[in-house]
Amino acid sequence: MFNEMTMDDQVREPYRALVDWMEANGPEVLEQKRLEAETLFRKIGITFAVYGEGGDPERLIPFDLIPRIFTASEWRKLDRGVKQRARALNTFLYDVYHNAEIIKAGIIPADLVFKNDAFEPAVIGIDPPRKVYSHIVGVDIVRTGPEDFYVLEDNCRTPSGVSYMLENREIMMRMFPELFKNLRIEPVESYPDMLLKTLKSIAPPKCDREPNIVVLTPGAMNSAYYEHSFLADQMGVELVEGQDLFVSDDRVYMRTTRGPARVDVIYRRIDDAYIDPLCFRPDSVLGVPGLMNVYRSGGVAICSAPGAGVADDKAVYTYVPDMIRFYLGQEPILNNVPTWKCGKPDDMKYVLEHLGELVVKEVHGSGGYGMLVGPASTKAEQAAYAERIKADPGDFIAQPTLALSACPTFVESGIAPRHVDFRPFCLVGDDIRLTPGGLTRVALREGSLVVNSSQGGGVKDTWIMSD
């Protein structure tokens, strides 16, 4: 297993200054800082609700004080790889809603795309501004060795977590001013400005002025509500709910105290199915009736564009390296994790025979729910899961259990290595922008590989060192 901080009993170079600081100050000071940080988080009220647990809807997400650090050269590779993926995914989306060249070329099976639940027939032939569908691509990356990075999945539908990247950094700068003064750590604070720039750049064709941008949230009961309000606040735009918006004369308006105000760009944090009850789920009260008609006629831009979800489907994921070759004529800079598709008889046979070694996931699942982690499962769990796979093979993929890298982390017994992953947030609009940083998630339970905050995961600040 690769340890982010030490290799061959030596402290790795990017962690040197941090380790020196920790040794010079001792565990008491660090413990003191940890308590201070927790108080700060509570005060700010950064919370993350967990569905299905019936607990406090405003639970705190655990924050770990020990940062995860990348060197400048490591970051250069990630930066290029993530941007390459974001470009390929958007090209793919435009393609499947237009000429579907990649399918005609026989590279991706038609059924996988057109029969996919996330494929949106309602947007076929529509040109979103700048031909961009996924304006914020969150790429989940894991590491297994010094040079070995793998993409675990892509998130093309307004991925969450960026508020933690920003707030974690705020807290760290307050806790460790000396380190920030002495080290050259790339700042992340420009993210909201870059997001705003990206959103402005996708103003719809009918917009003839400085675009009016809003963040659309399902409301205060949503698990990521804190992030929605945080981003709106940071960008200085209104945070609206569906009930605040209405459609009139082929444009979208928000209800204000001075009367209707036109809206040009909607950064929505609600799913496709809910954004327009006239077009999608008729029982939705979160969306805006008629929104899709305005979108079609170029009266409003929606981020992410409806239909973007087909690009981050777990079965489509397996074809991303082929997309990169097909559209960009390049070799993928970041590798996929080798994946078995249970829809293929040979693959299914292999998966069923090796359940104890593999991680099996539902194709359409997210948040770490409904997956089987082979090495951590019992025979009975494996047998039950095998039945589910056999009932619906196309719904499952499997991957080897990767030896995810671990990063030193505060646990009850002191400091111990815990597995981490990494999600940078790539912005796509008039340009492709990537903030040097991201969200490092950590599996707090010993041996656990599940980093999702809904399953006992925590977060860390991520430092990118500059040259």
Add this chain to the structure above:
Amino acid sequence: MLSRTADNLFWLSRYVERAENMARLMEMGYRMALMPAVGNGNRSEWESVLSASGCHAGYDPDAPLRQEEVANFLIFNRDNPSSIINCFEYARANARAMRTAITAEMWEALNNALMELRRPSMHNLAKNELPEFIDWVKKQGSLFRGATDSTILRNDGYDFIRLGTFIERADNTARLLDVKYYVLLPETSMVGDGVDNYQWTTVLRAASSLRAFHWVYRDDYSPHRIAHFLILNPFSPRSLAHCAEQITQHLERLARHYGQRHDVHGQAVEMYSLLTQSAMDEIFSNGLHEFLNDFQARNGALSNAIAEAYYFGGQ
């Protein structure tokens, strides 16, 4: 600003003010109950508090009208929409629905108040030390208003917050005065005797106005003066006249800021003039209770007119 945000701000401050007002009503009931029984010995203070709170209809008709039961109903009952705990729950829910429109200090004031109020120990405090509990509630109101006053931008959001405060406060002062109406036995012989005067000073205490009253009128506790202080005196911070003045001013600010006037502006001026042009003799001879009823109706209509003018219910 978004109409929903304005609506939330308006009601947020109304709820905070209402929680405090419920506490003030109870303070008055508590003090009146310490007095020897009036006339035929009919002890009706807590029933009067209930009536004046506007929550009587929700009160279990079989439950005794004693301090413990009535106070519990007004503080902790979840089915009573105006109970103090519900006021804080609603206020905090409103705040959470628009975190970007209020400051961290305001959020903390509300959040802490609710977290403390949810503690079981607060039930004991309210049961055994009602005056102390009442002080706690009033303090939460002060903390919230102080945080608001010292941190929020003086934009339209501020005006909606202040409108909520003064609409609710005016309503409450009218209710406080009305408790007096309910408690006081109608026989003329009672008016002006020792008990009657004590009850009038209780109204002042509940309005935190006893000392202010001293400064203005010295020791003349005549019902006439006390009613004047709480209705017509523009310098008294809880008087109807002061509330109406503030409401008019904040509506004017909105009109200037938006460059739009609505019916509500005329209505507010009319309500304010009613208070600046009335005399106490006239109000008493036409009936204080009738005057207060009329005022509450106007005040309620004004609140609806604000909602209509700024599209609170959608447009």
